[in-house]
Amino acid sequence: MKLDRTKEGFKFKKFIFHEFIPNLRFTLKWLLIAVAVGLLAGSASALFLISLAWVTAYREANLWIIALLPLGGLIIGWVYHRFGESVVKGNNQLLEEFYNPLKVIPLRMAPLVLFGTLMTHLFGGSAGREGTAVQMGGAIADQFTKWFSLGKTDRKMLITVGVASGFASVFGTPLAGAVFALEWLIIGRIRYEAILPAFLSAYIADYACADLWNVAHTHYSIPLIPELGIGNLLWIIPAGISFGLAGRIFAKATHLWSTLFSEKISYPPLRPVVGGLLVAAAVWAMGSTKYIGLGVPTIVDAFSENLPWYDFLGKIGMTSLTLGAGFKGGEVTPLFYTGATLGNALSGWIPLPVALLAGMGFVGVFSGATNTPLACTLMGIELFGAASGVYVGLGCVVAYLFSGHAGIYNSQVIGSPKHHRLSNKKGKHIGQL
Secondary structure, rough: HHHHHHEEEEEEEHHHHHHHHHHHHHHHHHHHHHHHHHHHHHHHHHHHHHHHHHHHHHHHHHHHHHHHHHHHHHHHHHHHHHHOOOOOOOOOHHHHHHHOOOOOOOHHHHHHHHHHHHHHHHHHOOOOHHHHHHHHHHHHHHHHHOOOOOHHHHHHHHHHHHHHHHHHHHOOOOOHHHHHHHHEEEOOOOOOOHHHHHHHHHHHHHHEEEEEEEEOOOOOOOOOOOOOOOOHHHHHHHHHHHHHHHHHHHHHHHHHHHHHHHHHOOOHHHHHHHHHHHHHHHHHHHHHOOOOOHHHHHHHHHHOOOOOOOOOEEEEEEEEHHHHOOOOOOOOHHHHHHHHHHHOOOOOOOOOOHHHHHHHHHHHHHHHHHHOHHHHHHHHHHHHHHHHHHHHHHHHHHHHHHHHOOOOOOOOEEEEOOOOOOOOOOOOOOOOO
16 A cells, blocks of 8 residues: 555656646747747737738729739839848748748848738739748747757747747637647647747737737628538538639649749849739739739628639639749738638529538638648637638638648648558658657
């Protein structure tokens, strides 16, 4: 009996000194870092969103400025060529530094991508905002590596914290932001080492942006959610396949334009000049600004109105051209646009409510293009409510499967193939990181 008590006492001491106290130290350490990064990244996102709303309003009130898009492209191209060669890879640079931590990301990434994105939207390019917020968050977070002399393992966690903060604050979705930061790193795997600081920083950043700076986010509504019977379950499959293929087309089109511009125009600052000419000419030919900027009004309309079936193709074309030419901004809001309008178009063939299909497409195309089905499912629940969870979740998973291993992030590596029949040698594959 005495021996048993001795064993139990030894186990208790071992738990206290080898698990509880180290976990407590870890929690306190990353709580402080997460609060600091979250406040800074959330404030940066607030500044970005306020500025973005201003330049968008100015452009819409002064449409003549779209004719100056080539000039805007020249300015962006020259500034990055002169001052931003060390940060020109954007989101892919964050991924590469996570896989192989070598050099702290220069803080200049934050102001440069902020400037480039605002210029892109001011002059009429078609881009999003996620890339900007994620890059600002990642660059800000990585500075703590220098300030606190952190090692490679902690630096990987810092990058994850920065990504979670930027994503959560720019969209107002802390759960999705945290899981996105853990899920986007390796296709088919989630990194749990940083789960605590990622969630902490995501909520702090969202609080800083929405509450401290009082920046509002767009609200979407799905008023009717039908019961999930066998018939409705089966209709999710063709919808999800369509969303996955759309995400694949978006990613392939962007990479195609980027490769084409790189091969045909050797001087980088001239690439967005030519791209700006093409985008401005397309706007003039169509006589509409529907496919430039963020496109939030059209996204909102997709939940309640009948839109032209080709809207999703128009957005893919304009955004892939804009970003492929070297303009700055994110891809995610254009992916929301693509998915919502595609879901709207599918409502003519699939007997589900138009708002539900638009919501499924909203996150489904995003899931297929970024290979992050769990984050996209959580985003759908945060934005549309828990009642839509099964529909958006299944739609995101099917889209993820049918988009293949293509994605908008070139530097993503494959941790686990999407199907056991797919060779691990297909694409960039990684074993242990």
